[in-house]
Amino acid sequence: MMRTQMPEWRKLAEHHERTREAHLRELFAADPERGTRLTLEAAGLYLDYSKNRVTGETMRLLFALAEACGLPRAVRDMFAGERINTTENRAVLHTALRNRANAPVPVGGRDVMPAVNAVLARMADFARRVRAGQWTGHTGRRMRNVVNIGIGGSDLGPAMAAEALKPYGDRNLRVCFVSNVDGTHFAEAVRGMDPAETLFIIASKTFTTLETMTNARTARAWTLEALRDEAAVARHFVAVSTSAAEVRAFGIAPANMFEFWDWVGGRYSLCSAIGLPLMIAIGPENFAEMLEGFHAMDRHFAGAPLDANMPAILGMLGVWYNNFFGARTHAVLAYDQYLHRFAAHLQQLDMESNGKSVSRGGQRVAWATGPVVWGEPGTNGQHAFYQLIHQGTQMVPADFIGVCRSHNPLGDHHDKLMANLIAQTAALAFGKTAEELRAEGLRGGLIAHKTFDGNRPTNTILAASLTPHALGALTALYEHKVFVQGVIWDVNSFDQWGVELGKQLASAVLPELAPAGEPDLRHDSSTNALIRRYRGRRGR
Numbered sequence: 394m395m396r397t398q399m400p401e402w403r404k405l406a407e408h409h410e411r412t413r414e415a416h417l418r419e420l421f422a423a424d425p426e427r428g429t430r431l432t433l434e435a436a437g438l439y440l441d442y443s444k445n446r447v448t449g450e451t452m453r454l455l456f457a458l459a460e461a462c463g464l465p466r467a468v469r470d471m472f473a474g475e476r477i478n479t480t481e482n483r484a485v486l487h488t489a490l491r492n493r494a495n496a497p498v499p500v501g502g503r504d505v506m507p508a509v510n511a512v513l514a515r516m517a518d519f520a521r522r523v524r525a526g527q528w529t530g531h532t533g534r535r536m537r538n539v540v541n542i543g544i545g546g547s548d549l550g551p552a553m554a555a556e557a558l559k560p561y562g563d564r565n566l567r568v569c570f571v572s573n574v575d576g577t578h579f580a581e582a583v584r585g586m587d588p589a590e591t592l593f594i595i596a597s598k599t600f601t602t603l604e605t606m607t608n609a610r611t612a613r614a615w616t617l618e619a620l621r622d623e624a625a626v627a628r629h630f631v632a633v634s635t636s637a638a639e640v641r642a643f644g645i646a647p648a649n650m651f652e653f654w655d656w657v658g659g660r661y662s663l664c665s666a667i668g669l670p671l672m673i674a675i676g677p678e679n680f681a682e683m684l685e686g687f688h689a690m691d692r693h694f695a696g697a698p699l700d701a702n703m704p705a706i707l708g709m710l711g712v713w714y715n716n717f718f719g720a721r722t723h724a725v726l727a728y729d730q731y732l733h734r735f736a737a738h739l740q741q742l743d744m745e746s747n748g749k750s751v752s753r754g755g756q757r758v759a760w761a762t763g764p765v766v767w768g769e770p771g772t773n774g775q776h777a778f779y780q781l782i783h784q785g786t787q788m789v790p791a792d793f794i795g796v797c798r799s800h801n802p803l804g805d806h807h808d809k810l811m812a813n814l815i816a817q818t819a820a821l822a823f824g825k826t827a828e829e830l831r832a833e834g835l836r837g838g839l840i841a842h843k844t845f846d847g848n849r850p851t852n853t854i855l856a857a858s859l860t861p862h863a864l865g866a867l868t869a870l871y872e873h874k875v876f877v878q879g880v881i882w883d884v885n886s887f888d889q890w891g892v893e894l895g896k897q898l899a900s901a902v903l904p905e906l907a908p909a910g911e912p913d914l915r916h917d918s919s920t921n922a923l924i925r926r927y928r929g930r931r932g933r
């Protein structure tokens with residue numbers, strides 16, 4: 394049945410009609426316990442969802458919708474390795490990558506856990522050797538630079554986590570990430586690096602991606618120009634991929650390849666061998682701690698009843714705003730400088746998963762699916778775009794993420810940071826009325842400008858400290874939130890045909906940019922003109 398025709402959806406629509414004007418000021422006034430009642434702890438994270446425009450009845454109706462859409466069954470199917478990625482006929486088993494309990498997970502009748510554990514062990518052995526200076530380069534020097542070359546899912550997760558967990562990293566080892574096909578990215582990344590001390594990790598699920606292969610070839614040329622011996626490739630290049638054949642064709646020996654599997658989606662691959670640069674940066678023990686955090690959230694998600702289930706609560710709140718209030722974006726505001734790439738990772742995770750307009754059955758959906766996800770770290774955003782969140786004409790539901798203990802406890806910085814986080818959520822919820830302004834002595838025309846309506850919904854997520862465990866739990870929380878919403882919106886959260894299209898588009902134009910001859914351009918007039926203009930002015 395169409396989602397919007399389900400009785401549970403209709404009940405929510407009626408409930409929305411009745412309650413949409415209710416103000417958080419009234420909801421808090423009517424229930425002094427609200428700020429502690431609408432909270433939850435899981436996997437070391439604390440969620441306060443009291444500053445949402447919901448009542449107990451709203452949550453009951455949202456969970457009823459989740460039940461009716463088959464969420465509990467869908468969760469079981471994912472964890473059990475059913476082929477829920479139907480358009481690619483694949484299981485979706487990123488949870489097996491951090492299945493610390495090691496319970497068997499069968500895919501096509503075979504338990505995947507021995508292979509998962511074997512790759513993790515090989516990664517740990519390699520990471521230890523690089524960190525200890527035992528994996529030396531072609532001239533016998535230890536590696537001081539590790540450059541991950543990958544893009545999208547083969548970049549954003551480990552790049553985000555390497556930043557987030559910098560305090561756990563070996564500061565003598567520079568770990569950096571090159572993704573963009575823009576030569577500037579590579580050139581600036583390796584500037585000042587010595588090829589004799591530089592290890593490249595070529596990370597690509599398919600090992601055919603244009604950007605990654607282009608950067609990888611450039612990296613090989615850069616290495617060989619300095620080291621002048623093909624044999625150097627074996628010491629300076631390792632690969633992370635699902636395709637041994639493509640890796641071999643590139644010239645990297647299978648012994649230097651770390652495998653993962655087609656049941657790991659790119660944006661869900663941080664816990665697979667794609668996490669190798671992170672493991673080298675923070676060490677296998679910290680990486681294992683991160684996996685524990687992921688696993689703790691996985692267990693919570695799989696086991697907790699919907700009304701005490703953090704990903705389900707966050708997911709259904711998002712549905713409430715997206716489909717009933719018409720919110721079109723969702724902000725993720727992390728009050729921790731180390732999380733400065735977290736929103737970028739979530740952007741891919743969420744928008745690539747649920748940015749779909751066709752249902753699992755192949756019909757066009759008649760309801761809104763994934764919102765635009767965006768964000769910058771606090772407090773920077775406060776001096777920039779928060780204006781619109783406070784007083785703009787559209788509702789922007791937001792998640793505020795903070796930690797109680799800083800890794801850099803300088804003076805009173807952290808108290809000031811957290812005071813801002815807490816005060817912002819209160820201001821967004823309760824606003825400032827004209828009466829309050831008058832009571833402060835304000836008169837005249839400025840009252841309208843300085844009035845804050847409030848009633849702007851937020852979640853607050855707190856961790857004790859940004860440990861590997863906390864980062865794992867936090868990342869898994871959002872993975873599962875996205876899953877919940879994909880089930881409600883009836884989309885396949887695990888394919889990405891739009892990204893695949895992008896991989897093909899440029900290949901038609903590329904040969905037409907080559908200098909030789911005058912190409913017979915058969916595009917639209919804009920595309921043709923852009924190609925001609927570029928050809929006439931390109932640098933070479």
Ligand code: G6Q
Nearest residue numbers: 545546547597598599602659660
């Ligand atoms: C992720 C996407 C996409 C993918 C990149 C890189 O879920 O599928 O971002 O990760 O396009 O693909 P390769 O790993 O195959 O190079």
